[in-house]
Amino acid sequence: MTEASKPLAIALENCAKTFADGTKALEPLDFAIEAGETVVFLGPSGCGKTTTLRIIAGLEEPDAGGRVLFDGEDVTHLPIEQRNVGMVFQSYALFPNMTVAGNIGYGLRIRKTPDAAVKARVAEMLGMMQITKLADRRIDQLSGGQRQRVALARAIAVRPRALLLDEPLTALDAKLRDTLRLDIDKLLRSLGITAIYVTHDQAEAMALGDRIVVMEHGRVAQIGKPREIYQRPATRFVAEFIGTMNRLTGTTKDGVFACSAGSLPWAGAPATATEILFRPEDIRVAESGEVTGLQGTVAAAFFLGDRTRLFVEVGEARPLVIESTARRDFSHGEAVRLAIDPRGLLVL
Amino acid sequence: MRHEVRRLILLLLPAGIFFAAFFLLPMARLFFIGGSGKTGWAAYAAILTDMHYFSSLVSTLGVATATTVATLIISGIAGVFLQRHKFPGNGALVAMLTFPLAFPGVVIGFMVIMLAGRQGLIGQVTQALTGEKLVFAYTMAGLFMGYVYFSIPRTILTVMAAAEKLDPKLEEAARSLGASPWRVALDVIIPGLKPAFISAGAICFATAVGAFGTAFTLAAKINVLPMVIYTEFTLSANIAMAAALSFVLGIVTWLVLAIARTAAGSTVAAAG
């Protein structure tokens, strides 16, 4: 497979967006995307992630003063049809008046590509997405997963400088999402194309992103590699939005954190810590005989097959969530002693 | 995206110019001509103060109201029935009931003559039965019949479309709670069809107020407003009065449709 275009570097300078009705969708944003990188914009609905994508695409213009640069060239006022970006829409936006092959070849025909070349490229795309047998189907004869593949094939058929994906998997059911996420990952890696992916699904973001931009209320909350975002969240919002976070409140004195669940020796404790956060994988039910100062009672236990998810009441507003791999049953009201790995503790 | 706004305005322009030149401007002119007659602007009040015009306004509104009520009852029953019961011949019945959909008023008038005119079916039947020939085509009753004939097809279509969207589960729920068919109709079907009834009823009413062809075909002597306007214009050459009356007539029908649209909460597609 030959992808002629070399990957694109994208920069946003001071890009804000206020809509006609006065809603501020995006606070001024400066951000650079490296050539060939996959960046995921992640956040709840209304956080400004889609607006950012649409500004990059050329479907929206930033407020005055904002600039969009493609390889250093100012494209702020260039409409999308002149930017040569491929876009995959949440609702796919496949043309119902064309067949699958017609959809995939449309961008090439608009570029006045010779028929034979269009045909060859469409066949290549169909093969790559494993939908060759669907070539002559109408769009309303396709399932959701098939539509998704056609939308991807259509977007990359024109060899775009960058691929923009707006919640491409949201309309699909969970199992299919897993399969397609894998396919998209493979595709992005093989194309080496600059990709911008918008989602509200943190698992998708972690799986696909070289870097993740977490957004909240039109602002960037944190930018970083998936592992950084997960293990070193910059704000409470990021910590709680990505993965599950447990929380204990208390006081720190002489390297010991004291809370309603008991006490936790913590060598590197900052003297001012009144609240500690940690992931479910950093807490476990202590073995019998193990020394620990923390305990609680089981409020609920869900056996999930490979593990048991425990909700343990410790006198906080929310029970602690613990993923236990112990081969035993837990009963409601059972008292359990808990062990926390201090390396996973966070103070925000 | 200034560019796009400019393009949209450009696309609207042809229709806008046409509409301004051939509707807005003439209507404004009509309004001023209405006030330019012997009586001046009082012409606009004449519809209420002049007994002749007032009585035709009353009979126009009367026949329009009667048409609306009759059409809604007839089309409501037939429309819901045809939507709910699929039986062999259903399609043929729907086709028959909607066939006269686009008959112009003149043809409707002729249909009334065919039924209730001097050589009409009703006359023949009543003569055979009672020895007396019943002829009412050329009266207000004939006009009423014509307007009902005109309104049934489009009202049935509206009712059927609305009945199709009614959730049958609501009826099943009502029946599971012990409601009789009459109660179901009263408590579930009619409330569910209310928006359709309002919008279709408004169109019936507006058509009956403003239509001219049927009355024209039946007789020049039927005293409804469109006929009065026509007579003022052609026979009396009283253009100012004709203008004032038609302007008022236009406002009345437009208001009826606008109010119905707000009440029904959905779009009321008017039809001539």
Place this chain on the structure above:
Amino acid sequence: MKHRGLFYLQLGFTLLVSAFLIVPVVLSIMAGLTVNYFIGIESGLTLKWVFEVWNGYRDTIFLSIGLSLACLVVTLVLGVPTAYVLAKRQNALTRAIEELLVMPVAVPGLATALALIVTYGSLSGFRTSWGFILVGHVLFTLPFMVRSVLAVLSAIDLKTLEEGAASLGAGFWPRFRDIVLPNCRAGILAGSLMVVTLSMGEFNMTWLLHTPFTKTLPVGLADAYASLRLEVGSAYTLVFFLMIMPLLLALQAFAKPRPAKFVAEETDQ
């Protein structure tokens, strides 16, 4: 079922209503083909009246056909772009425009015709041409074209489809040609049928707008009803039925809802 009685009651009622609508149509067709309607069908069948109509009124038929086609062209040119704009921007302004456009349908044709006459009646070249009637017909039918196209455009996700095409490099006109027009074909077709049918039958305005040289079919019908024998009027009506029948049948076929499509997820991809 328990309520058979109710079923037959409603069926009987519906049959009665159908008879009310269809019997006069049948009577008039018969009258147009019988030698003497007063005597009845036993006086014999004839095409005499139809030929009489053809000889006396064929110009009205051609004028009506020409007029309705011209009306169609104008409503397409004016209406489709308008519907597109109304679908594209849904705000107070476009709603007001939509409301305004419907006014010539809400306002009685008589009033519109009078307004046109008092404004443009003195332009005698225009007043006596069929263009004068055309203007009235366009005013009256335009909302139906706009509504019909708008309904289809509102049902599809026009904005995203256009963005999809734009993302593939299509500028405005290619988008309009390749995406917008093909996807509102059904609305254009239904609207066209409606426009032609309505224009063919329009009388309220036309009666005031026409001149002795520009008589349309309904005007001729009114003439015939008023001054000629019942058989001729019937034969004329028959000709009218024959002309609008195909249009009505096509319209009915369109009014039928299409079954919803469902495609199950295929797991063998």
